[in-house]
Amino acid sequence: MSFDIFLQYFLSGITVGSIYAVVAIGFNIIYNTTGIINFAQGEFVILGALFAITFTRTGFIPLPLAILFAVLITTGIGAAIEIVFIKWIKNPSVLRLIIITIGISIISRETAHHIWGEQVMQMPYFTGTSTSSVIILGASIAPQVLWVLGISGIIVIVLQLFFKFTLTGKAMRACAANRTAARLCGINAKMMVTLSFMISAAIGALAGCITSPITQTQYDMGSPLAIKGFVVAIVGGLGNSTAAVVGGLLLGLIESFSIIFIPNAFKDVAAIIILLVILFFKPSGIFGKKEESALKEF
């Protein structure tokens, strides 16, 4: 394999991988504050892209604004979902909450189907056209790839800073560490759960917007994304953001390079089998600590 082909595969791997990473981080944020896996995470990605596409098609909303509106609306939907479906449940069991999120995922998907139909849509390229390319180290790369990598990187860094340095970020981590103690500090734990849905929805929507020019968007593409993100989150060790990034990139790369050995149609299977093998040897995830996974409810 020549170097520039290798680089092509590599870049397309980390491009897809960075989206898996962002979806997995979305899982982690909600998991950390509630202990549940939100299976509607993939729908946030698709809704974000669909809204942004609709706005750009009006012809008078510039791209950055279209993305901003799409992210804001999806964030609102994330908050609404939490408030309507989850907040009021007293002493919810984890299983019940997970089933609810699966229900939410189906409802959002069907609503999107109703509104946008089955057509495959695409955001415009942020810069240039489908044929423009940048040459890096001898390989030609679509500029959109750089947008995806750059913005995903920024999402990860901004989130890290938020959780590390802001009072609200610390309060959310406190809720994850010990909900009762957090309430005793005056932290409104229920608000933090709503907030975690909003943040997950926001980053999901943003991820949907930046990848749409490359991957295209259709109403039912959320579930496969959610499953991949879920696998990444589990393999990395639930709740760990660094692990989500590494796991996401890894899955993207495995998928990308697997094309060399097996038909394209099987690449999902290959990736998931490899990840399952990892899980088989290290059940708490690559980065998970044994004690921690024993403590959590899964």
Next chain:
Amino acid sequence: MLKVRNCESGYGRLRVLKGISLHVSPGEIVTIIGANGAGKTTLLNTIAGIIKPGSGEIVFHDKDIGSLSAEKIVALGCALVPERRQVFDTLTVKENLILGAYLHFRKKRKKEALDELQSIYSLFPVLKQRESQLAGTLSGGEQQMLAIGRALMAKPDLLMMDEPSLGIAPLIVKTIFKTILTLRDNGVTILLIEQNAKAALNIADRGYVLETGQVVLEGTSRDLFDNHDVQRAYLGKDYKKINE
């Protein structure tokens, strides 16, 4: 300051507190002693708003707090150091303390909160040394100091403590009890739960004895010390081994 009248509380259908009444006046150290499972923790958690009382009245600063959420109750100045410390393991010592003053930061009283942080550090110098260490890696005694420090960061009028001596070396228990006296001198009222009845009665003004969810005895610490039932059941005197 705090009045509890005929309070009933429990978990689901299990009624643990069967009509408890007690009061705490400003400046007092009041202790509640009782055996395992008597309902001490349930009582404090009910006052703090983590468990909703089934019936009865809980009045703090002339306000009925029985139906308020835990978050609101801290805001009114009633803080709890929970049983088994419950520090935020995955956060640093400093972050734990900062979050203790969460409401003050929220209300833009940043300076007061940072001043309070300094006074907690002078109260427990070891916390200053461990400032950037994860709370989960502290020793049990240090975690207890952190839990107390975190509750104090809210600048409460009433500090409730649930068995601060649990699983801690005697020397550190001594330090912690000394601190409790210092706090009282600084104007904090204290409601202390202990199984270590002797140590608790030594520093308390008054005490209540809790048995299976009911107050069976109350009085000044002196009276309780002299009471034969208390001596036998909680102070390890006389027929300790014979009596059940």
